[in-house]
Amino acid sequence: MKLYDRVRVINDGYEGYGIKKGDEGHILNAEIRYGTFCFYREDPETLADDASASVRIEDLELVEDGGATDEDILEELPRHNPEWGCKVIDGFIYNLKGERLNEYAYDYHHRRIK
Amino acid sequence: MKNLEALYGKVTDYLKYGDGWVRRENISPKDIDVCNGEATDDSDTRTCALCVALNRTVFKNDNKPDYTHPYCKCEQIPTAPPEPTLDFPMRKITDYLFVKKRGLMYSMGYSEEDAKEVYQMIATNAKEQFKQGKYFLNALDNHGQKVNILLAFPGKREKEGHVYWIKTGWTVYPNGKLHQNTPFGGWAK
Structure with a gap:
């Protein structure tokens, strides 16, 4: 899971932001902050990105790969810093230097101690 | 009462700055850019996260965020229109x-x-x-x-x-x- 991927919200808890379980949309910010991605819900009829929230990684599932390259991601990262966590592969958060940032697979809130 | 205070603040601001541009500033060295897009409290200057988020932003005086709180240290400083x-x-x-x-x-x-x-x-x-x-x-x-x-x-x-x-x-x-x-x-x- 990464920037521009199409994802689905699979849990409740974001109704206050206008986002319901089952809603689909995209990841529009590259960085992962405190185990969350910035998710934009897409209205299925108008295609408008009409609601957004920081959604926990475990509350998202991948629908379609957006094809963003590392170069695309680097351009979108704050200050183009490759140390930001930005990709989720098999339960692990990685940065663009290839470092794994969480200790246990699928536990996105337990940071790995370097 | 709170609404009345907010309205009073708006009217006073408008009389002071009209429909010009204002820059919101507080004493914190942090702002949303310094914080890489996610503002946090600045404990050194006792500035809340939302005031950090708004620090040094420029808006039209009659179309600016209303956010304020007791003992808010933010000031609205008249400024030239921004070059976005x-x-x-x-x-x-x-x-x-x-x-x-x-x-x-x-x-x-x-x-x-x-x-x-x-x-x-x-x-x-x-x-x-x-x-x-x-x-x-x-x-x-x-x-x-x-x-x-x-x-x-x-x-x-x-x-x-x-x-x-x-x-x-x-x-x-x-x-x-x-x-x-x-x-x-x-x-x-």
Whole structure:
């Protein structure tokens, strides 16, 4: 899971932001902050990105790969810093230097101690 | 009572600064840009996260975020109209708008080869609209003050002659910098 991927919200808890379980949309910010991605819900009829929230990684599932390259991601990262966590592969958060940032697979809130 | 105080504050501000531009400033060295897009409290200067998020932002006096609280250290300083700069990567158009919302772009007569033109149109119009104070305040949170800017999109090819009004979503960063969130936040009604 990464920037521009199409994802689905699979849990409740974001109704206050206008986002319901089952809603689909995209990841529009590259960085992962405190185990969350910035998710934009897409209205299925108008295609408008009409609601957004920081959604926990475990509350998202991948629908379609957006094809963003590392170069695309680097351009979108704050200050183009490759140390930001930005990709989720098999339960692990990685940065663009290839470092794994969480200790246990699928536990996105337990940071790995370097 | 609180509403009355807010109204009083608005009226006083308007009488002081009219419809000019104001820069919100507090004593914290942090702002949304320094914090890399997520404001946090500044314990050194005892500034709350939302005041950090708004620190050094520039808005029209009659269209600025209302956020304040007791003992707020923010000041509104009259300033010249900003020269907006954009944090808007071209890939938002090539890799997102023309990929994820291709059908929408086609429906206005645009295709992938027009990506540069679309980028320029959004960038130029957004700067111009913001400079004229034509933006709509949206949510304020620790990711900053969001605004919507409406843009007129002229139809192309078989859609020439049509004008489409779309909403684009931005976050206001310090000194008139606009960070793009989404190039298509919906149709403007």
